Amino acid sequence: MDIPVVDSKISPEMAHAIFQQEFFPHMDAMYNFALKLTNDEDEAQDLVQDTCMKAYRFIHSFEPGTYAKAWLFRILKNNFINDYRKKSRGPSKVEFEWVEQSISGDEDAEPAFQADLHAETVNDMLGDEITAAIQSLPVDFRMIIILCDLEEFSYEEMARILHIPIGTVRSRLHRARALLKVSLAKYAKAKGFV
Amino acid sequence: MDKEATAEEEAHFLANKDQCIPCQEGYALEVSLKKAIKSNCTVSCPTDLFVRIKAKLFLVLILISILIPLFC
DSSP: OOOOOOOOTOOHHHHHHHHHIIGGGGGHHHHHHHHHHHHHHHHHHHHHHHHHHHHTTTTGGGOOTHHHOOOOHHHHHHHHHITTTTTTTOOOOOOOOHHHHHHTTTTTOOOOOOOOOHHHHHHSOOOOHHHHHHHTSSSSHHHHHIIIIIIIIHHHHHHHHTSSSSSHHHHHHHHHHHHHHHOOOHHHHHTTTO | OOSOOOOHHHHHHHHHHHTTTHHHHHHHHHHHHHHHHHHSOOOOOOOHHHHHHHHHHHHHHHHHHHHHHOOO
């Protein structure tokens, strides 16, 4: 086991208290995020565990009273990008032209189509169908949907967590939602909902 | 919808939304999607993972408590 590097000003008792009061209340959200990123329960568990160990290692950079959830999510996201992304089972087989545009840096390109989907159709869908549609998104789009719609981070917090400009947060979110609608519309059509 | 608009922008949108059917439909769809995600896509952290993490951290904290006096 690696002996963590901690600041001498943070006593083990203080670290314990920070985990109890500030970090542990976000375990469900962290696991949920990790599971959506990895698509694999074992990898999600490893990712959350590694994130907690890194949170301890770098606890000196956490300021008690600040937004612990955003701080933890930033560590988790970095951990995922650095250590898990390559080996994760990613669907990422989304053949939409503007996904490629966004990957090539053309973040402002408008989608070339609109999804034929209505609010009533979405209301009739089951959780599994919504979850499957989210899981079918490329990971960058999946990430922003979870952070915004599920965890309700502000655009500014998302920009910090993802280390991207706030304008990119807006455009990526717009794209992610459009992709999600296309995915759900395809599903609804296949199932005869529309 | 994401609570990112200013009060002025929100008032402008709400005042004009009813005059534009595509805006109404688009807004209703986005809101229902957001609600569907919020209510359907949450899973809880497995209890054994939480216990494992707590145990590992406890062990690390004990080790640090023992080691710090030896080097100070």
